[in-house]
Amino acid sequence: MVKSPTTKDDAHALFHSLRSAYSATPTNLKIIDLYVVFAVFTALIQVGYMAIVGSFPFNSFLSGVLSCVGTAVLAVCLRIQVNKENKEFKDLPPERAFADFVLCNLVLHLVIMNFLGRFPYLAFSRATNAAAETFEDKKWSSSSTTRPVSGSEVGHSHAFIDALSEQDLLFGIQREVEAGTLPKHVAHSMEELYHNYKNAIFQSGNPHAEDIVLSNMRVAFDRMFLAVKEPFEFSPYHEAIQEPFNYYRFGQNYIHPLINFRESYVGNVSLFSEMEKQLKQGENVILISNHQSEADPAVIALLLEKTNPHISESIIYVAGDRVITDPLCKPFSMGRNLLCVYSKKHMNDVPELVDMKRRANTRSLKEMALLLRSGSKIIWIAPSGGRDRPDPVTNQWFPAPFDATSLDNMRRLVDHAGVVGHIYPLAILCHDIMPPPPQVEKEIGEKRLISFHGTGISVAPEISFQKATSSCGSPEEAKAVYSQALYDSVCEQYNVLQSAINGAKGLDASTLICMVMLAAFVVKDHQAV
Known part of the structure; x- marks a missing residue:
C-alpha cells in the first residue's frame, strides 16, 4: 500500500518544482520579476511611513501607489512580450535592474503628480513670495519671546x-x-x-x-x-515671536494677498518718517486710532513695511482679550507686540470674572508705564474699546466714538513717563477685508467673512494736550475737549480714506513717496501674487 504524501511533503515538492522552473528561466525575465518585487516593496514602504506619521495626503499617496503599480504593470507587459516573441536581451546585473526601476518609478511619479495638478516642486517656485516666505528658515532680527518656545x-x-x-x-x-x-x-x-x-x-x-x-x-x-x-499663554506685555517660527512673517504673508494695493492709500507718509526720527531720539509715539478688523495690525504693517520698516515691525498694539483666546486668532496675535487688556465692552460678560479682569488690566497698565519710561516706544490704541460697526440704518461705516476716560489715562501715562511723548491721530479703513459681526458678541469664535479689497491708513499731525485745552476751565472739560479733538481729527482722515479707496482713486490719491512704494507692491502683485 502506497503511503499518501503529507501536506508538508506536498509543500516541499511544490517549492522544489517552482525553484527548478524558475532556475531555468532566462536571467532577463528574472530581472523583470525584480521590477515587480521592487514596485510592491516601494508601495508597502510608502503606506507604512504614512501610517507611522499619521498623515495620508491623498494626492501624494495616490501618485506613489499608481507609479509603483505602473512600473509593475510595465514589467509584466514586458515579460509577456519577451515570452511571446522569445526575444533574448543582454543579462542585466541586479544593480542595473534596480537603477532602471528607480528611474521608471520616478518618471511615472512626476507625470502622475503633474496630471493630478499638485506638482509641489513647480508650485513652490511659481507661488507668490508672500506664500513662499512662510516656509523660510531664515531667522528674522530683533525678536524675543515672552517665554521659551x-x-x-x-x-x-x-x-x-x-x-x-x-x-x-x-x-x-x-x-x-x-x-x-x-x-x-x-x-x-x-x-x-x-x-x-x-x-x-x-x-x-x-x-x-x-x-x-x-x-x-x-x-x-x-x-x-x-x-x-x-x-499659548500671553503675558501682560507680549513681544512678537519671530523665532524659531516667525509668527510675524506668517501673519504678513496671510493678509498680503487680501489687499488690493492698486486701490490702497497711505496719507501723510512724511509724518511716519517724523515718528521714526522721534523714536530714534528715545522719544515715545502714541497712535490714537479707530479699530476696524482683526487684520488691522497686518494692514498697518504691510502698508508701511517698505517706507517705514522700523515702525511696521515695532508697533505695540493694545489688544483685547478675544484676540489672545480665540484659537483661530491666537497664532496671528503671537506675531505682534501686544499689551493685553480686557475691553470694557466685555468686562461684565461673566460677573464672576470682573475682579480678575480688572486686576489683569492693572498689570497691563503697569507694564505700559514701564515701557514708556524706557523710551523709543510706539504704541497703538483704540479708545473706542472695540471695532467700528456700520450704522444700522444707512449701513455706512464710521469711527466709533472714543472713550474720554481711556484716552485720558493713556495721556497721563505718557506725561508721567519722564520721556518726551507725541500723540498722533490715526485713521484706518480696512473693514471690507475682514468685517466684524454686525453686533458685539459675547461668545468666542465669531464667523469670519473675508474679501479682497483696498485698504488705507492716514495719520494727522500730533495734537498737544496743552494747546487743545488751553481755554478749558476744569480737568473734566479738558479731558472731554482733548478726546473730541483727537476723534474729530481721526474722522477727518477717515473721510480722506473713504474718498481715496471707495472713490477708486487709490494710488492717484496717495502722497508721492507712498505712491511709489505702493506702486512697487502692485508690480510685485502683478509678477508674483
Whole structure:
C-alpha cells in the first residue's frame, strides 16, 4: 500500500518544482520579476511611513501607489512580450535592474503628480513670495519671546503641513475631530475660514490663487491646531515671536494677498518718517486710532513695511482679550507686540470674572508705564474699546466714538513717563477685508467673512494736550475737549480714506513717496501674487 504524501511533503515538492522552473528561466525575465518585487516593496514602504506619521495626503499617496503599480504593470507587459516573441536581451546585473526601476518609478511619479495638478516642486517656485516666505528658515532680527518656545511650536502637525490639496486639509480636520484632538466647534470654524479665505483670494483674480490658498492655509491650520493642543499663554506685555517660527512673517504673508494695493492709500507718509526720527531720539509715539478688523495690525504693517520698516515691525498694539483666546486668532496675535487688556465692552460678560479682569488690566497698565519710561516706544490704541460697526440704518461705516476716560489715562501715562511723548491721530479703513459681526458678541469664535479689497491708513499731525485745552476751565472739560479733538481729527482722515479707496482713486490719491512704494507692491502683485 502506497503511503499518501503529507501536506508538508506536498509543500516541499511544490517549492522544489517552482525553484527548478524558475532556475531555468532566462536571467532577463528574472530581472523583470525584480521590477515587480521592487514596485510592491516601494508601495508597502510608502503606506507604512504614512501610517507611522499619521498623515495620508491623498494626492501624494495616490501618485506613489499608481507609479509603483505602473512600473509593475510595465514589467509584466514586458515579460509577456519577451515570452511571446522569445526575444533574448543582454543579462542585466541586479544593480542595473534596480537603477532602471528607480528611474521608471520616478518618471511615472512626476507625470502622475503633474496630471493630478499638485506638482509641489513647480508650485513652490511659481507661488507668490508672500506664500513662499512662510516656509523660510531664515531667522528674522530683533525678536524675543515672552517665554521659551516648546518643541511643538517649533515643529509642525503632519495632519496639515504635509497637505498637498484642499482635500488633504479638510480631511485632516475631520481626522483630528475623530481622534478627539480638535473640538468640533473649532473644526467647523476652520472649515468655514478655509472656504472664505479661498473665495477672497480667487476674487482677486490672481492666476496662482490655488497655490496661495494651499500654502497659507496649511500653515495657518498647522499653527491653529498646535495652539489648541498646547495653548499659548500671553503675558501682560507680549513681544512678537519671530523665532524659531516667525509668527510675524506668517501673519504678513496671510493678509498680503487680501489687499488690493492698486486701490490702497497711505496719507501723510512724511509724518511716519517724523515718528521714526522721534523714536530714534528715545522719544515715545502714541497712535490714537479707530479699530476696524482683526487684520488691522497686518494692514498697518504691510502698508508701511517698505517706507517705514522700523515702525511696521515695532508697533505695540493694545489688544483685547478675544484676540489672545480665540484659537483661530491666537497664532496671528503671537506675531505682534501686544499689551493685553480686557475691553470694557466685555468686562461684565461673566460677573464672576470682573475682579480678575480688572486686576489683569492693572498689570497691563503697569507694564505700559514701564515701557514708556524706557523710551523709543510706539504704541497703538483704540479708545473706542472695540471695532467700528456700520450704522444700522444707512449701513455706512464710521469711527466709533472714543472713550474720554481711556484716552485720558493713556495721556497721563505718557506725561508721567519722564520721556518726551507725541500723540498722533490715526485713521484706518480696512473693514471690507475682514468685517466684524454686525453686533458685539459675547461668545468666542465669531464667523469670519473675508474679501479682497483696498485698504488705507492716514495719520494727522500730533495734537498737544496743552494747546487743545488751553481755554478749558476744569480737568473734566479738558479731558472731554482733548478726546473730541483727537476723534474729530481721526474722522477727518477717515473721510480722506473713504474718498481715496471707495472713490477708486487709490494710488492717484496717495502722497508721492507712498505712491511709489505702493506702486512697487502692485508690480510685485502683478509678477508674483
